[in-house]
Amino acid sequence: MGSPMQSAGKMKRNQSSVVGHSGFDSECFLALSRLLRKGSREFEFFLSGTSMGPTLPAGSWIRVRLAADGEFMVGQVLTYVAKDRVLAHRLVRSVKSGNQEYLITRGDATACCDLPVVASSVIGIVTEYCAAGSWQPVGPPRARWFGFAWTAWAISAAVGGLVRRNPGIAAWTARRIIRIHRLLMRLAGFATRHVARWSWARTRVQRPS
Numbered sequence: 001m002g003s004p005m006q007s008a009g010k011m012k013r014n015q016s017s018v019v020g021h022s023g024f025d026s027e028c029f030l031a032l033s034r035l036l037r038k039g040s041r042e043f044e045f046f047l048s049g050t051s052m053g054p055t056l057p058a059g060s061w062i063r064v065r066l067a068a069d070g071e072f073m074v075g076q077v078l079t080y081v082a083k084d085r086v087l088a089h090r091l092v093r094s095v096k097s098g099n100q101e102y103l104i105t106r107g108d109a110t111a112c113c114d115l116p117v118v119a120s121s122v123i124g125i126v127t128e129y130c131a132a133g134s135w136q137p138v139g140p141p142r143a144r145w146f147g148f149a150w151t152a153w154a155i156s157a158a159v160g161g162l163v164r165r166n167p168g169i170a171a172w173t174a175r176r177i178i179r180i181h182r183l184l185m186r187l188a189g190f191a192t193r194h195v196a197r198w199s200w201a202r203t204r205v206q207r208p209s
Contacts, residue, residue, distance in 0.1 A: 015051045015087055015107065041066050045079065045086070047129070051107025052077070052088060055141060060131040062088060064124040069101070072119065077126040077138050078105060080117055088126055089114055090141060092156045095163040102163045102170075104156050108141040111152040112181045115171045116163050 042065050050058050056077070064079050072078060072091055079088045080103070089105035092113060096102075101119040106112065128135045144152075155177055162170035 015049045015089075042124075042127075045088075047088060049107075051109050052090075053109050055090075055108045055139060056088065056126070056129050057131050060129045062126045063128040063130075063135065065127050066124040067122065069119045069122075072103065072122060072125070075140065078103070078122050079124055079126060080105070080122040082114070082117060082121070086123065087114070092152075093160045094119075095160045097163050097165075097167050100167075102167060104160055104163070106152060106156060110181075111148055111155060112178050113152070113156040113159055113174060115174045116159060116167060 042063055045062050045064060047056055047060050047062050048058060056062060062079075072094065074091050074094065077088060077090050079086055087105070089107050091103055092106050093104040094101060095104065095116070102116040103119055103122065104116050105114045107114075126138050128137055130136075159170050159174045159177075162173055
């Protein structure tokens, strides 16, 4: 078992991150993970973010089993390098573009898939998580209502189809979808707060003196 690694720097709350420092060197981390494969096969990370909730609660520890390319299956939760951080999201599609294999992942709590990544970016498979002092196996995603499930499938299918033609265009499209989704979520939150304030004010006006 490798030594636990604390997360550092500012985390993005909408993504379940295990590392999130602006000076994070992805190449060095991948090189380290390859060295670890020669010795210990598992190590632990502290998880920050809510995008995998409630499957992997924010603030829990996750146990990662190092894995080689080709060992990944749809439905597994993977840790992989994404720019300046490491994410823990579920694999929803595996797509070939030329001789390169690309993986499409998604947090269980969001309908938007992530930007496609090459399989060599994956560090390992999340096998267990520790919350409230006890280790538990990683289960399947929670069942969601039909509209959520259909939207999540449609987005990942569209991005996966674009990967086969042009991975760059697929990444550009996925990035735009994520931005639009965040904007819609902010607008929905604003509308909800506005309605709640209006209802509260109306109740006070109608309340008898």
